[in-house]
Amino acid sequence: MNLEASTQQLSYIANQASDARVNIELETEGMTLNLGPQHPATHGTLRIIVRLDGEQVVSAEPVMGYMHRGYEKLTEVRTYPQVTTLVNRIDWLGSFANEVPFILAAERLMEVEAPPRAQWIRTALFELSRIANVVLFLGDMAVQLGATTPVFYAFRDREFVLNQIESVTGGRFHPNFDRIGGIKDDLPKGWIQETKDVLARIHSFCDEMQDLVVGNEIFQTRTRGIGIIPADVGLSYGLSGANIRSSGVDWDLRRDGGVGLIHDQLDWKVWTHPDGDSFARYWVRLQEVRESCKMVDQILDGIPSGPIMAKVPRIIKVPPGEAYVETENPLGVMGYYIVSKGDLVPYRVKIRSASFNNVSITPWVLKGVYVPDVISILASLYFILGDIDR
Amino acid sequence: MSSPDTTEEGLVEESIESQEDLIIDEERDVLVESIKKDLGSDFIDSHVTPQIDIWIRVTQKAWLETARVLFEKYEMSFFNFLSAIDWKPSPFGRDMDAAIDNTDDEVDIESEMEWGVTGGEKRFQLLARVHNPVTNIGINIKADLEGDFPEVETWIPVYPGANWHEREVMEMFGISFTNHPNMVNLYLPTEFEGNPLRKDFPLLSRRAKPWPGIVDVELMPGEDDDETEESGEET
Numbered sequence: 001m002n003l004e005a006s007t008q009q010l011s012y013i014a015n016q017a018s019d020a021r022v023n024i025e026l027e028t029e030g031m032t033l034n035l036g037p038q039h040p041a042t043h044g045t046l047r048i049i050v051r052l053d054g055e056q057v058v059s060a061e062p063v064m065g066y067m068h069r070g071y072e073k074l075t076e077v078r079t080y081p082q083v084t085t086l087v088n089r090i091d092w093l094g095s096f097a098n099e100v101p102f103i104l105a106a107e108r109l110m111e112v113e114a115p116p117r118a119q120w121i122r123t124a125l126f127e128l129s130r131i132a133n134v135v136l137f138l139g140d141m142a143v144q145l146g147a148t149t150p151v152f153y154a155f156r157d158r159e160f161v162l163n164q165i166e167s168v169t170g171g172r173f174h175p176n177f178d179r180i181g182g183i184k185d186d187l188p189k190g191w192i193q194e195t196k197d198v199l200a201r202i203h204s205f206c207d208e209m210q211d212l213v214v215g216n217e218i219f220q221t222r223t224r225g226i227g228i229i230p231a232d233v234g235l236s237y238g239l240s241g242a243n244i245r246s247s248g249v250d251w252d253l254r255r256d257g258g259v260g261l262i263h264d265q266l267d268w269k270v271w272t273h274p275d276g277d278s279f280a281r282y283w284v285r286l287q288e289v290r291e292s293c294k295m296v297d298q299i300l301d302g303i304p305s306g307p308i309m310a311k312v313p314r315i316i317k318v319p320p321g322e323a324y325v326e327t328e329n330p331l332g333v334m335g336y337y338i339v340s341k342g343d344l345v346p347y348r349v350k351i352r353s354a355s356f357n358n359v360s361i362t363p364w365v366l367k368g369v370y371v372p373d374v375i376s377i378l379a380s381l382y383f384i385l386g387d388i389d390r
Numbered sequence: 391m392s393s394p395d396t397t398e399e400g401l402v403e404e405s406i407e408s409q410e411d412l413i414i415d416e417e418r419d420v421l422v423e424s425i426k427k428d429l430g431s432d433f434i435d436s437h438v439t440p441q442i443d444i445w446i447r448v449t450q451k452a453w454l455e456t457a458r459v460l461f462e463k464y465e466m467s468f469f470n471f472l473s474a475i476d477w478k479p480s481p482f483g484r485d486m487d488a489a490i491d492n493t494d495d496e497v498d499i500e501s502e503m504e505w506g507v508t509g510g511e512k513r514f515q516l517l518a519r520v521h522n523p524v525t526n527i528g529i530n531i532k533a534d535l536e537g538d539f540p541e542v543e544t545w546i547p548v549y550p551g552a553n554w555h556e557r558e559v560m561e562m563f564g565i566s567f568t569n570h571p572n573m574v575n576l577y578l579p580t581e582f583e584g585n586p587l588r589k590d591f592p593l594l595s596r597r598a599k600p601w602p603g604i605v606d607v608e609l610m611p612g613e614d615d616d617e618t619e620e621s622g623e624e625t
Contacts, residue, residue: 065577072562073586077593108442235523236461237551238469251468251523322507324443324519324530326470337517337530339475339506350517352471360554389577 030058035374037066046385048362050374057374060366062359067389075349080106080180080316083346087336088174090353091387094133094330096125096165099178102336102349104260105325106180109318109340114260117306118182123261124299125165125177126327127292128195131202132161133330134289137382138206141282142213144379145222150212157205160198167191180316182309192300199293206290214283223278227365227377230276237364238357241332242288243381246273246280253328261327266298278380285382317344331355331387355387415440418527421464422446428459435508447508447532453516454543456531460520461548466529470519472545472555474535474563477503478513480589510534514565516542520549535565544570562587 036047045066051058071090075083087102088095100122107113114122139154162172167188169175177184213219229239231247244251252270254263271287273280320342326335332354339348358381365381366374418438425446426433432452437445448456460466503513512534521528535542544567545552556567557576564585566573575582584591 065575065579068577070586073591073593232467233550235467236469236549238471238549240468249523251526256526320506322445324528333470335470337471337473337519341504348475350471350473352519356554357469357471357551360551364550 033371037063046359046383046388048366048374048378050366050371052371055370057366057369057371060363060374062362064389067385069390071390072349072351075346077345079344080318080346083349084178085174085176087351088176089386090351090390091133091329091331091334091355091384092173093136093384094129095173096129096169096175096177097133097327097329098334099176100126100261101325101327101329101334102338103178103180104327105323105336105338106316106318107260108323108325109321109338110180110312110316111319112181112310112312114182115307115310116262116304118308118310119260119262120299120303121168121183121187121308122178123263124195124296124303125168125175126261127296127299128161128165130330131289131292131296132158132165134285134292135161135202135205137285138209138213138282138289141379141382142209142219144375145219147213147216147219150209153205153208153212157201160201164191164195164198167194179309181312182307186308187303192303195296195300199297202289202293206286206293209286214286220279222372222376223282223380224275226278226373227369227380228275228277229361229365233364234276234361237361239332239361240354240357241328241330242284243281243332243358245271246284247276248272248274253326253333257327259325259327262299263295265302266295268295278376281380281382315344317342318346326352329354331382331384332358351390353387353390355383355385356390359383359388417525418444421527421529425459425464428463429456432456437507443528443530445508445530445532447510447534450533450535450540450542453533454545454548456533457518457520457545457548460529460531464522465524466520466522468521468523469549469551470521470528472516472518472552472559474559474565474587475506475515475517476513476563476587476589477505477510477515478589479503508532512536513538514540514563516559516565518545518552538564540565541568542566543568546570561585564588 031052033050033052034047035050037045047063047066049061049063051060069089071086074086078086083102084099087098090098135158136154139151142150165175166172168185168191169177171177229243229247231244231249234244234247235249239247250270250272254261255270268291271284271291273284318338318340320340322337322339324335324337326333333352334354335352337350337352338346341347362378362381365377369377415438418440422436422438422444426436429448429452432449432455433446434449435447505515510532514535516531516533516535518531519528520531533542542565544556546556546569553570553572554576556570557572557574560566560573561575561578561582562585574580578586
């Protein structure tokens with residue numbers, strides 16, 4: 001018994017030793033690198049287990065769930081107006097934009113439409129939260145590639161945008177401002193002029209980023225041709241937003257979706273890039289901030305007067321039915337599938353968040369790249385952990 | 391169906407219904423007819439909201455085939471999401487805030503099951519959505535699943551993005567996918583017991599202490615109170 005066990009052990013050790021010798025003689029030893037959960041490139045707590053062969057990635061497996069808050073379960077015990085408080089926390093950098101598709105889906109089920117003034121103000125705040133979100137990305141991607149200055153500019157200028165959101169909604173990050181049938185409050189006095197000044201600042205910030213980052217030779221060598229995602233692969237993984245537009249797919253729900261917001265009444269352009277690499281993703285987002293500034297500028301000039309709330313019952317009961325509404329959020333397509341049984345609370349809410357699909361492509365795109373490029377690709381895919389884990 | 395709260399809402403509903411009769415969405419209707427022809431007897435039911443959305447319901451064995459047809463023939467190349475719905479009413483009371491639990495009598499609960507758009511037959515329904523970014527038409531696909539811990543074919547051969555969605559459905563609903571390369575929990579710890587998004591999984595924090603925000607929906611004096619009784623919120 002004892003003898004048998006020790007023979008087995010010995011043969012096992014001998015096998016191991018011979019394996020190790022083969023490894024030394026024939027190939028480089030594999031190594032497992034644990035990226036995160038606290039890596040700055042992960043915007044929160046995403047952990048990626050990367051298996052390396054030398055400097056090259058053999059496989060990458062993201063590990064999620066460090067921030068899973070179970071919102072889909074929680075929405076089943078919240079009334080409809082209470083749900084906006086939860087969904088604010090999904091993408092915390094552009095939080096107003098999270099409320100919009102949920103409210104639009106509930107409005108579709110209730111067959112209520114917000115009055116024009118509410119829709120215009122909604123669209124203005126929607127685009128302002130996009131600016132606040134993407135401006136941070138523009139600085140943050142540079143800092144991950146080693147340039148420390150742009151991120152300070154980004155934090156500085158984002159603060160002005162957040163101030164404008166705060167002066168309307170009362171919250172910098174969690175406005176909780178959208179209501180079924182309209183919005184909570186009207187604009188404060190002097191807001192339009194202040195916002196115009198802020199937009200001018202953001203325009204000059206974009207020009208700065210164009211010079212500092214896009215025109216930078218080191219930035220270009222570290223991003224051009226890195227992490228190329230072809231359009232068909234991106235679509236089948238459900239990539240959306242600027243990530244898919246930088247692969248040459250001309251698809252933007254603000255122009256094509258046609259729900260509830262007033263983007264179709266504005267003069268703007270959808271930017272695409274044919275390359276599909278990290279550089280393209282940065283470049284498209286930079287252009288989108290400029291377009292958003294243009295949009296907000298036009299909205300400020302054209303806000304119609306009138307009421308800000310449609311007539312809705314004080315106790316909101318949504319009629320039975322199912323609706324799916326998606327909008328083009330800062331991170332990509334975000335949608336809510338609501339199943340209602342006519343109660344005060346939704347029966348089931350499926351939250352389709354953009355980053356979840358955007359990150360699910362990482363095992364594919366990281367295969368075969370070099371270690372420094374992992375950071376460049378992760379940064380350019382741009383995800384928010386709350387948007388992955390929900 | 392819910393009764394409208396006021397007469398004005400009733401008027402609005404009527405006008406929208408008459409509009410729906412007028413709007414004919416040829417593009418979507420033709421698409422649904424064509425899909426019906428391709429799938430044959432596996433196609434069960436469909437629903438079209440003109441200018442807005444399509445729902446189709448297929449059989450469990452045609453789940454992967456449906457994806458293949460939609461991807462190859464109709465160029466629904468954008469994978470949107472994949473999830474499931476548990477239609478069994480919660481044994482913990484309708485709003486989970488009811489003072490008295492429903493009895494744990496399985497038969498009563500089963501007979502109470504009500505399905506949504508395109509109907510249904512079984513407790514679990516898969517729900518997925520794909521989208522054509524060129525024509526901008528999306529389609530919701532549903533399939534009834536047999537049994538308490540159903541198995542269904544994975545969508546990964548057609549839409550690789552379904553990988554993580556299927557893992558989420560597996561841990562949250564207990565629906566497993568055959569031929570999936572990595573059928574392990576996505577969010578939850580490996581040793582976690584139960585499937586949280588099933589309706590019979592209790593939300594323990596809510597059982598211990600009712601949600602204080604529920605008092606917000608109490609009626610003002612003078613408003614009619616027939617709504618409070620049916621929703622059963624006693625605080």
